[in-house]
Amino acid sequence: MAADKAITGDDIVRLIDIRKTYITGELQVPVLKGIHATVRRGEFVGFIGTSGSGKSTLLNILGMLDVPTSGQYFLEDTEVSQLSDVDQATIRNRKIGFIFQSFNLFPHLSVEENIEVPMVYGRIPGRIRRKRALELAKRVGLGHRLGHKPTQLSGGECQRIAIARALSNNPAFILADEPTGNLDEKTSNEIMDLFHELNRGQGVTIVMVTHNPALGPHYDTIIRLRDGRIDDRLFEWEIREQERQAAEKAAKAAEVAK
Amino acid sequence: MMLVRDLFKLSLHNLLLHKVRSILTSLGVIFGVGSVIAMLAISEGAKRSALAQIEAMGVDKIILFSKRPPIDGRSESSDNASVMERYGLNSRDVNNILKMDNVERITGVFDTRKKVLKGLDRTDLKLVGCDYEFLGDSLARIEKGRWFTPADFKNDAYVCVIGKNVKRKLFSIGNTDIVGSTIRVEDMVFRIIGIINNEYGTQYPEIGGQNDMILIPMTTARALCKDYTFYREGRNYKITRIEYDLFLIKVNDTSYIDNTSKRVAGYLEKTHSETKDWGMVVPLELLKQMEQTQNIFTIVMGSIAGISLVVGGIGIMNIMLASVYERRKEIGTRRALGAQKSDILLQFLIETVFLTSIGGVLGILLGVGIGSTITYYTQMPTIYSAWSIILALAISSITGVIFGTYPAYKAAQQNPITVLRAE
Numbered sequence: 001m002a003a004d005k006a007i008t009g010d011d012i013v014r015l016i017d018i019r020k021t022y023i024t025g026e027l028q029v030p031v032l033k034g035i036h037a038t039v040r041r042g043e044f045v046g047f048i049g050t051s052g053s054g055k056s057t058l059l060n061i062l063g064m065l066d067v068p069t070s071g072q073y074f075l076e077d078t079e080v081s082q083l084s085d086v087d088q089a090t091i092r093n094r095k096i097g098f099i100f101q102s103f104n105l106f107p108h109l110s111v112e113e114n115i116e117v118p119m120v121y122g123r124i125p126g127r128i129r130r131k132r133a134l135e136l137a138k139r140v141g142l143g144h145r146l147g148h149k150p151t152q153l154s155g156g157e158c159q160r161i162a163i164a165r166a167l168s169n170n171p172a173f174i175l176a177d178e179p180t181g182n183l184d185e186k187t188s189n190e191i192m193d194l195f196h197e198l199n200r201g202q203g204v205t206i207v208m209v210t211h212n213p214a215l216g217p218h219y220d221t222i223i224r225l226r227d228g229r230i231d232d233r234l235f236e237w238e239i240r241e242q243e244r245q246a247a248e249k250a251a252k253a254a255e256v257a258k
Numbered sequence: 259m260m261l262v263r264d265l266f267k268l269s270l271h272n273l274l275l276h277k278v279r280s281i282l283t284s285l286g287v288i289f290g291v292g293s294v295i296a297m298l299a300i301s302e303g304a305k306r307s308a309l310a311q312i313e314a315m316g317v318d319k320i321i322l323f324s325k326r327p328p329i330d331g332r333s334e335s336s337d338n339a340s341v342m343e344r345y346g347l348n349s350r351d352v353n354n355i356l357k358m359d360n361v362e363r364i365t366g367v368f369d370t371r372k373k374v375l376k377g378l379d380r381t382d383l384k385l386v387g388c389d390y391e392f393l394g395d396s397l398a399r400i401e402k403g404r405w406f407t408p409a410d411f412k413n414d415a416y417v418c419v420i421g422k423n424v425k426r427k428l429f430s431i432g433n434t435d436i437v438g439s440t441i442r443v444e445d446m447v448f449r450i451i452g453i454i455n456n457e458y459g460t461q462y463p464e465i466g467g468q469n470d471m472i473l474i475p476m477t478t479a480r481a482l483c484k485d486y487t488f489y490r491e492g493r494n495y496k497i498t499r500i501e502y503d504l505f506l507i508k509v510n511d512t513s514y515i516d517n518t519s520k521r522v523a524g525y526l527e528k529t530h531s532e533t534k535d536w537g538m539v540v541p542l543e544l545l546k547q548m549e550q551t552q553n554i555f556t557i558v559m560g561s562i563a564g565i566s567l568v569v570g571g572i573g574i575m576n577i578m579l580a581s582v583y584e585r586r587k588e589i590g591t592r593r594a595l596g597a598q599k600s601d602i603l604l605q606f607l608i609e610t611v612f613l614t615s616i617g618g619v620l621g622i623l624l625g626v627g628i629g630s631t632i633t634y635y636t637q638m639p640t641i642y643s644a645w646s647i648i649l650a651l652a653i654s655s656i657t658g659v660i661f662g663t664y665p666a667y668k669a670a671q672q673n674p675i676t677v678l679r680a681e
Contacts, residue, residue, distance in 0.1 A: 108271055
């Protein structure tokens with residue numbers, strides 16, 4: 001399974017001793033207490049943790065919406081944790097493809113225009129934007145819906161559009177925040193399959209932040225967060241092993257039930 | 259630059275999304291600009307027509323007129339005595355004023371105060387004797403026929419030139435053979451040789467405009483009644499001696515008008531010292547005064563319009579601030595997708611400017627509407643100058659910039675993390 005995809009050696013994301021402490025009045029609340037992690041090119045990484053584990057803060061730091069109190073964040077070998085606001089926005093635009101739980105599409109823009117938004121901020125000419133928007137819409141299976149408004153689409157379709165939008169500037173990685181949280185199980189599976197396809201088939205690096213403890217067959221690495229620290233790190237073979245065991249257990253349970 | 263175009267498209271989109279709200283929001287600006295436009299149009303129209311009226315008197319002229327002196331104590335209306343009155347400008351004044359520097363000539367006018375008959379009705383038209391230069395100096399023009407010739411003066415000819423309104427009063431519409439026909443004044447018959455028109459109606463104090471006059475040569479008028487006018491008022495006879503009713507003093511250079519008028523006034527004060535039986539109008543001075551009052555008027559009206567624009571602007575600022583709050587999630591998403599703070603700032607600023615500019619355009623339409631309505635009902639002229647339109651557009655977009663900056667700044671300063679969590 002792993003043979004058909006290329007996780008090349010180079011690191012896209014390197015987090016070194018990331019700490020974040022919120023100061024409210026005289027109270028210091030440490031939220032992240034030293035996170036070390038890497039994401040390699042072509043990898044599908046899941047950060048999993050319950051609420052209060054610091055996963056949202058980590059997401060914000062990964063997405064460069066927030067800066068760590070200390071520690072280093074290398075994005076494609078550039079230290080980005082302490083950049084200016086303008087540079088951060090530029091890097092967000094070019095290197096990071098955001099996907100949100102509630103899709104965050106612009107309801108009054110058409111599908112095509114929604115996909116184009118990051119390219120607009122990237123100062124890409126209209127002609128190229130339209131061409132790329134069509135390509136991307138096709139890539140997520142919605143090439144025929146370019147003229148529609150998000151309100152005319154189902155939740156699953158909306159998230160597909162959001163994915164197309166996230167891909168529009170060819171980012172270094174996709175940062176998905178609970179992308180299936182607002183979807184039913186069937187649609188969730190479809191979306192996860194799409195992520196899987198993008199990752200395996202097209203080599204897109206994906207970082208997914210979720211509270212869902214269920215393991216999917218999609219992740220290459222799962223990093224569990226607890227109380228601001230990394231609690232557990234599962235690599236691909238471990239995930240597969242655990243999955244296998246879980247499947248056996250289920251099968252046994254089914255037999256017993258008979 | 260490309261982004262600016264995208265931003266324009268976006269703001270238009272957003273405004274169309276809330277059409278009713280957009281219109282309501284810009285109402286303040288609409289009314290503000292509307293009042294600016296209407297105010298400017300009205301004041302410009304008033305200015306033009308007043309200017310025209312003053313210019314019709316001639317800015318190189320000093321106008322002197324005879325004025326019935328105020329009656330002090332001696333009541334004359336109740337008792338039965340017949341009255342003989344003598345007052346006004348006379349030929350000695352003509353000679354003395356003519357001797358002054360810079361006075362080129364004096365055109366005199368003498369009202370015979372005779373009743374003009376039409377059929378058996380008397381009309382209130384004036385039979386007026388005038389000098390040869392009166393046509394040129396009064397800025398009237400011949401509409402039909404001709405002006406008097408020097409021979410008419412020499413022969414005391416019974417010819418007349420009638421004003422436009424006289425024609426309307428004495429003849430039926432469509433009558434084309436007026437020139438050449440005759441009119442009767444008391445027991446005299448005058449042949450009409452021309453019709454004159456002065457576009458600006460009444461322009462001389464005490465005597466009125468040429469359009470209501472039947473002009474005859476001064477010599478004819480003198481031959482008819484010297485300088486006496488004689489008429490009955492009930493049982494009383496009233497004789498008035500006025501040599502001249504009006505002088506048009508032409509000054510050879512407008513820059514000497516001020517001096518000359520002072521000198522003439524000084525002279526008259528000395529020579530007509532018993533009663534103030536004369537009046538003076540200096541069109542150039544009126545012009546200056548009028549421009550001053552006009553400026554004050556414009557400033558006052560402008561401030562009122564300005565206040566309504568400020569109120570409108572504050573309304574827009576209010577709505578835009580609410581809109582920033584309402585669209586926090588959009589702002590957060592845009593920031594996450596790579597929008598710079600400046601992009602957000604520009605987006606909201608352009609949206610506000612768009613709103614006020616549309617308000618400006620609608621306001622112009624409203625202002626033109628108000629102005630036209632006023633013109634329609636009051637005949638007050640309104641003039642829409644190109645610069646007032648440009649000014650209105652500029653003001654409305656500047657209002658947008660002034661009152662849009664703060665909300666736009668607020669929008670740009672939103673913390674993406676918190677606003678992304680907003681629902």
